[in-house]
Amino acid sequence: MKKGGNISVKNLTIKYGDKVAINDVSIELIEGKVTAFIGPSGCGKSTFLRAFNRMNDEIIGASMEGDISWMGKQILSDEIDPVLLRRAVSMVFQKPNVFPISIYENVAFGLRIQGENEPSNLDAAVKQSLVDAALWDEVKDRLYDDAYSLSGGQQQRLCIARALAIGPSVLLMDEPTSALDPIATAKIEELISTLKSKLTIVIVTHSMSQASRISDHTAFLYLGDLIEFGETKQIFEDPKQELTGQYISGRFG
Amino acid sequence: MTEANPLEGDSPKHKFVLGSLFASASLSVVASALIIYTLAEGTIEFFLAEEATFLGFIGGGEWVPNGRNPRFGIWPLLSGTFLIAGGALLIAVPLGVSAALYLSEFASNRSRKILKPAVEILSGIPSVVHGFFALLVISPFIRTYFDASYFNAASAIIVVAAMILPIIVSISDDAIRAIPREMREASLALGATRWETASRVVLPAARSGIVASVLLALARAVGETMAVTLAAGSVASLHLDPLREVQTLTAYIAQVATGDIPPGTATDAGFAVGATLFILTYTANTLAIGATKKRLGRKPGKLSKSLGNLSRKARSAISSFSNGDIPGRAPVDPLSPNSTDLKRRKSEVIWRRLIGSSLLLGMGFLTILLHSVIKAGAPGIDLAFLTDYPSSRAHLAGIGPVILGSIWLIALTMIFALPAGVGAAVYLTEMSRPSPINLFLRRTIQNLAAVPSIIFGLVGLYVFSRMLGFGLSLLTGSLTLAMMVLPMIVVTSEEALLAVPKGFREGALAVGATRWQAVRYHVLPNAVPGIATGAILSVARALGETAPILFVASIFSKTAPTGVLDGFMAMPIQIFFWTRHPSQSFQDLAASTILVLLMLLLILNAMALFVRNRAEARRSW
Ligand SMILES: Nc1ncnc2c1ncn2[C@@H]1O[C@H](COP(=O)(O)OP(=O)(O)O)[C@@H](O)[C@H]1O
Numbered sequence: 073m074k075k076g077g078n079i080s081v082k083n084l085t086i087k088y089g090d091k092v093a094i095n096d097v098s099i100e101l102i103e104g105k106v107t108a109f110i111g112p113s114g115c116g117k118s119t120f121l122r123a124f125n126r127m128n129d130e131i132i133g134a135s136m137e138g139d140i141s142w143m144g145k146q147i148l149s150d151e152i153d154p155v156l157l158r159r160a161v162s163m164v165f166q167k168p169n170v171f172p173i174s175i176y177e178n179v180a181f182g183l184r185i186q187g188e189n190e191p192s193n194l195d196a197a198v199k200q201s202l203v204d205a206a207l208w209d210e211v212k213d214r215l216y217d218d219a220y221s222l223s224g225g226q227q228q229r230l231c232i233a234r235a236l237a238i239g240p241s242v243l244l245m246d247e248p249t250s251a252l253d254p255i256a257t258a259k260i261e262e263l264i265s266t267l268k269s270k271l272t273i274v275i276v277t278h279s280m281s282q283a284s285r286i287s288d289h290t291a292f293l294y295l296g297d298l299i300e301f302g303e304t305k306q307i308f309e310d311p312k313q314e315l316t317g318q319y320i321s322g323r324f325g
Numbered sequence: 326m327t328e329a330n331p332l333e334g335d336s337p338k339h340k341f342v343l344g345s346l347f348a349s350a351s352l353s354v355v356a357s358a359l360i361i362y363t364l365a366e367g368t369i370e371f372f373l374a375e376e377a378t379f380l381g382f383i384g385g386g387e388w389v390p391n392g393r394n395p396r397f398g399i400w401p402l403l404s405g406t407f408l409i410a411g412g413a414l415l416i417a418v419p420l421g422v423s424a425a426l427y428l429s430e431f432a433s434n435r436s437r438k439i440l441k442p443a444v445e446i447l448s449g450i451p452s453v454v455h456g457f458f459a460l461l462v463i464s465p466f467i468r469t470y471f472d473a474s475y476f477n478a479a480s481a482i483i484v485v486a487a488m489i490l491p492i493i494v495s496i497s498d499d500a501i502r503a504i505p506r507e508m509r510e511a512s513l514a515l516g517a518t519r520w521e522t523a524s525r526v527v528l529p530a531a532r533s534g535i536v537a538s539v540l541l542a543l544a545r546a547v548g549e550t551m552a553v554t555l556a557a558g559s560v561a562s563l564h565l566d567p568l569r570e571v572q573t574l575t576a577y578i579a580q581v582a583t584g585d586i587p588p589g590t591a592t593d594a595g596f597a598v599g600a601t602l603f604i605l606t607y608t609a610n611t612l613a614i615g616a617t618k619k620r621l622g623r624k625p626g627k628l629s630k631s632l633g634n635l636s637r638k639a640r641s642a643i644s645s646f647s648n649g650d651i652p653g654r655a656p657v658d659p660l661s662p663n664s665t666d667l668k669r670r671k672s673e674v675i676w677r678r679l680i681g682s683s684l685l686l687g688m689g690f691l692t693i694l695l696h697s698v699i700k701a702g703a704p705g706i707d708l709a710f711l712t713d714y715p716s717s718r719a720h721l722a723g724i725g726p727v728i729l730g731s732i733w734l735i736a737l738t739m740i741f742a743l744p745a746g747v748g749a750a751v752y753l754t755e756m757s758r759p760s761p762i763n764l765f766l767r768r769t770i771q772n773l774a775a776v777p778s779i780i781f782g783l784v785g786l787y788v789f790s791r792m793l794g795f796g797l798s799l800l801t802g803s804l805t806l807a808m809m810v811l812p813m814i815v816v817t818s819e820e821a822l823l824a825v826p827k828g829f830r831e832g833a834l835a836v837g838a839t840r841w842q843a844v845r846y847h848v849l850p851n852a853v854p855g856i857a858t859g860a861i862l863s864v865a866r867a868l869g870e871t872a873p874i875l876f877v878a879s880i881f882s883k884t885a886p887t888g889v890l891d892g893f894m895a896m897p898i899q900i901f902f903w904t905r906h907p908s909q910s911f912q913d914l915a916a917s918t919i920l921v922l923l924m925l926l927l928i929l930n931a932m933a934l935f936v937r938n939r940a941e942a943r944r945s946w
């Protein structure tokens with residue numbers, strides 16, 4: 073598969089105006105694995121995640137320094153068009169943000185804007201993405217219903233299908249289950265474990281149990297600093313840093 | 326404060342205050358009742374005449390009010406109205422929606438802060454000024470390129486488009502900005518460009534607000550009187566040729582108002598036309614309110630369905646859904662642009678420029694308008710012009726009594742409207758709870774605000790002038806204008822009251838103040854700057870308003886009024902008559918008068934801005 077290799081971050085600093093949100097972070101994300109970002113709210117997890125598809129470019133006042141290299145390119149450099157980057161590095165957000173159009177068109181959107189209008193291609197891609205997002209069976213008879221008619225958990229899986237339809241190599245997920253009930257959460261976690269055979273996944277979560285269940289590697293961030301990064305098993309069972317241990321055992325945050 | 330024992334319940338004073346406030350709030354109901362009564366009575370009188378039949382009115386294709394064999398078929402007036410309103414929408418909707426989209430999605434905060442008020446100036450320019458521009462600048466321009474008549478629909482269409490543009494821009498902009506950020510992020514994260522996000526996600530999501538803006542603009546265009554009367558002419562004929570003369574519903578009423586129509590059935594017909602106009606604008610306004618209420622994403626909207634339909638073509642193919650992989654379309658190197666991507670980049674640039682240029686077009690219109698008025702009017706302004714009496718000899722004419730007439734008129738208008746408007750606002754926001762009555766009062770005010778201004782003129786003529794016997798006087802004129810600005814004062818005062826923190830009321834109530842005392846001593850004083858700002862803007866609106874007092878003001882009053890029952894002349898009316906004058910020297914006088922009027926409006930707006938800014942700077946909360 074076209075997973076695109078490891079993503080290597082060197083000395084990344086992200087600021088909002090003068091305020092440092094991510095402070096000199098270096099890390100290597102492994103291809104085909106699930107990496108979790110954990111840490112207390114406001115520590116910079118979302119900011120960090122949004123560096124990988126340059127969504128921080130859309131925020132006035134946000135600035136990034138340092139390098140992220142992937143597929144032999146510096147993806148933060150001006151030569152890289154974020155529009156192109158984002159179809160290789162797709163994203164799912166905290167709150168399901170479906171478009172107020174039909175289920176079918178939500179999934180087809182990313183392809184249509186790339187100029188794909190051939191019905192048979194779209195149909196195939198829409199179906200495959202919905203199957204991959206474990207939503208096909210629930211919606212196959214109502215593809216032309218408004219996406220808002222779905223439940224919250226279904227909407228979030230629709231967002232995943234939508235993100236998969238453009239054929240990305242990396243999937244970024246920012247607390248994708250925090251707005252969902254436990255059953256919907258379980259479905260999405262299951263989905264993540266099947267998807268990782270096809271993609272590199274980076275997931276932000278503030279549920280430590282979720283991180284330990286679904287991720288291969290875990291990065292612990294605190295006040296913009298990367299405190300510790302390693303295999304999830306090691307981070308949870310044998311943290312090297314005292315702060316990590318305190319956070320995981322729930323003594324703060 | 327010698328209130329009676331509070332445990333005894335409402336004191337007589339408190340009851341009196343509450344009663345007066347309720348009465349103020351009810352005035353808009355009275356005004357609405359007067360409108361309906363006037364239109365109904367006048368229309369009945371019209372149909373009682375033997376020349377007029379109901380069927381002939383609603384089915385007839387000829388409108389010949391004068392002569393030996395008059396015919397009253399409404400269709401020529403309707404077609405004239407729809408030609409102009411439809412034409413104006415055709416121009417203003419694409420421009421307005423583009424401008425709103427540009428302002429909210431692409432403009433930097435700084436340029437937005439300059440551009441949006443600049444667009445709004447277009448609606449602050451009195452409609453008689455737009456009429457001057459249409460007849461004496463746009464129409465000659467059109468006539469040099471096309472075989473158009475002196476009066477033509479096209480020139481009216483252009484200025485009406487400019488007048489409704491700000492409505493579409495500001496309401497669409499509100500709707501677009503209400504679309505949550507997350508929706509845009511979703512689209513961008515899927516690799517859509519900013520333009521693709523704006524046009525394919527944001528715009529469809531904001532559709533109900535945009536539809537509302539279009540309906541409100543339609544109501545305004547249908548009700549527009551002065552520009553249309555000046556530019557489009559007064560020949561009612563059934564055609565849709567923009568290069569020829571047409572008469573609209575409003576223009577016919579204006580023709581009645583200026584005394585160009587003989588008394589009798591032809592004048593009574595003005596009321597039937599007014600009733601038709603009222604029904605049309607009321608319907609558009611009600612639909613607009615309905616459209617705003619529809620919130621995003623509840624039910625699939627029309628557009629969603631049509632998008633669904635688009636792919637429904639492919640529905641037959643669905644059964645043939647293969648289980649195969651996503652078609653081999655993944656580019657070898659996703660980070661390098663393919664040919665489609667290059668095309669997308671190009672169209673992104675083109676579209677951004679295109680929708681941005683809609684704003685330039687609006688600015689260009691404004692610049693040319695001001696430039697032509699200054700060029701024609703500035704040389705004629707001197708002390709003599711500002712103080713002399715109007716004269717039938719251009720070089721002797723001045724506008725001294727006209728300015729005084731306007732000042733008298735507006736002063737009286739505010740004496741009537743300000744206490745009533747503030748009282749109504751206090752009653753609605755402070756002294757009453759949400760109830761069917763409260764809701765009814767609000768609806769009434771909302772509807773009153775949407776009544777075309779010329780209809781107030783009919784009420785003034787019928788009720789104040791004829792029934793109450795005030796004649797063609799200042800009193801009639803100011804009562805008429807007061808009805809028209811009342812809703813504006815209520816709405817701005819309500820906003821000012823609501824901006825006062827809740828804690829002020831609760832603090833006062835907690836130490837045993839009555840509701841009225843809390844309002845009187847703690848809320849109202851803090852709302853004064855906001856109320857004053859609204860009042861000044863209402864003065865500006867009334868000062869430029871022509872249509873409602875067209876019936877009342879008289880070209881024969883050469884001197885300033887000395888009492889409320891005197892006749893009077895006002896600046897916008899003087900502009901109207903001088904613009905219509907066939908001789909250029911008088912048209913230049915109109916331009917000079919326009920300059921004086923615009924200066925006054927500028928001063929009023931600056932005052933409003935000053936009051937607001939000073940209050941904000943001084944505010945401790
Ligand atoms: N758009 C923004 N403008 C300014 N500051 C921001 C913005 N977004 C986030 N921040 C700040 O950056 C820090 C990190 O935020 P975020 O990345 O959202 O944290 P997390 O996802 O871990 O909760 C916080 O202090 C937050 O207040």
Ligand SMILES: [Mg+2]
Nearest residue numbers: 117118119246
């Ligand atoms: Mg976050």
